[in-house]
Amino acid sequence: MTASVPPLISCQYLKDNLDKTVVLDGSSHMPNSGRDARKEFRENGHLPGARFFDVDTIKDPTNPLPHMMPSAEQFASQVGELGISNNDHVVVYDTVGFFAAPRVYWMFKAFGHKNVSVLNGGFKAWTAAGLPIEKGEREIEPKEYKVHPLNKDMIRDYQQMLTIVNNQQSPVTVIDARPSPRFTGRAPEPRVGLSSGHMPRSKNVPFVELFDMETGMLHTPEQLAAAYKRAGVDIDALKKHESRESNVVLSCGSGLTACVLYFSLEQLGLKNLAVYDGSWTEYASHPESPIIKDP
Template sequence: MNFQQQQQLQQQRLFGSLVSAKDLKTALGSVKILDGSWHMPNTNRDPYQEFLQKRIAGSQFFGIDTIKDTSTDLPHMLPSPEKFSTAVGKMGIDENDHVVVYDTAGVFSACRVYWTFKVFGHQSISVLNGGLPAWEDIAGPIETNTTPAPVEPKTYKVPTIDRSLVRDYQAVLENARNIQNGAQNGAQVLDARPYARFTGEAPEPREGLSSGHMPGSISVPFNEVIQDGKLLDENKLREVFEAKGVDISKDIITSCGSGITASILYLALERIGARHLAVYDGSWTEYAGMQDSIIVKKQ
């Protein structure tokens, strides 16, 4: 291994999947920082405009609703490898960079960006625990009311998709049918939506969608793995999932409304050792919109 390769390897291992604001502050200049903020459509908030108004110094904006598959009406589905590599390369990032992603909520949509990078084989990716609020709490450098300085583009090698981290509609439908028919070896589907939407007692925020859940799925509302805007520590995370009856040694698929908060559960489970783990990209928006889907509601 030559000196350059050693440097790259060291850079790739700067942090694990979570990084504190304090540790990120000491590493400024050695990592690439992305704002991965996203908000539900009914909030009438524009994350890019908020990024222009206030952001971590030197950060770039990763648009979850723009770096996506535009050939479908489903929201923010994974982009093609070519679209991902082009977009990230324009941000001055290549496959050897360590990337830290944050959002304005604390730990929320940044997890979706984290999972996206992992799907495309980029292992050197971390989420800022506590996000922008935690950064401001330690007086980290902020840029306000300015357009970000231009960055020198890089060539990001077109990656291949790690299909083991993604599930599609046919996979979850088959799993649901098997569970409904009494199969005991199906994947555990963990649903990150609020419990009342899981039971069918509350409506979905997207008009026309039925609430409810897939047969055999387990309700794990995403806010149960977060406290004060930060992901719980590993011991508390284990307690949450054990209390739900989740076996982290078996296959797990995380789902939610549109693949955002499912990625929070993905990160949480990854941190406590789950290895047979995937996100249902289309999540409930796709599933409930299909005519042959099987939907269960609380009686």
């Protein structure tokens, strides 16, 4: 498949095109949840023919941070083991709706994969529509996945973030997807020993405000724009000043839900967006990082 595909697809679209797609379950859970996403994939069921994309293993194994991007060679090798080739239409979902699936979407895009979509509503919407599921894991025939270099415009590292936050005149807007109590510093981080709070001048759009937690469905563009507006983010102004050098950087706890922001802003027409890969777990672990806590 070489034609462009919609980034957001419905259950009906996937049902009609199931034999033309590679479906990935990208589910993941918070480190203190006690849940095992792969075990749930096998025992609770998944979409027919789905393979499990493990964000906790398809990452940089040399980095102690939880979800850092793997090398292009590692990504290509592990994706090939999932039976995926470069021209496949990859469809990603998770069991929440919009939690880890957008991270998988962003990873594929960052490594140059053209045809990748997120299933609107994920597993919740699929089962609510009465569509079939299966249990267990099928054997997968590996394919060759050609290495494509990482698009470095889509990612930011710690030193780049430090430059942004220490420059009072920086034109970059940093948006944080963590829950408001962690952003303000009134609640602790789930990772022991990590300070809560936020980066100077960053905005807070909790990722749960961007979709319906009950149905898993992404909010309408009007609802998405309103959520950003409430946080002081003017979408029209960002579009007006958009340049190839991203003026919007997205962060969260460990790089997962920042990609929910990425996906929603893409739906609103923004193009040059970057994700801070190490996110708050990396930022707050450095003693030189300026941290703001609301009174």
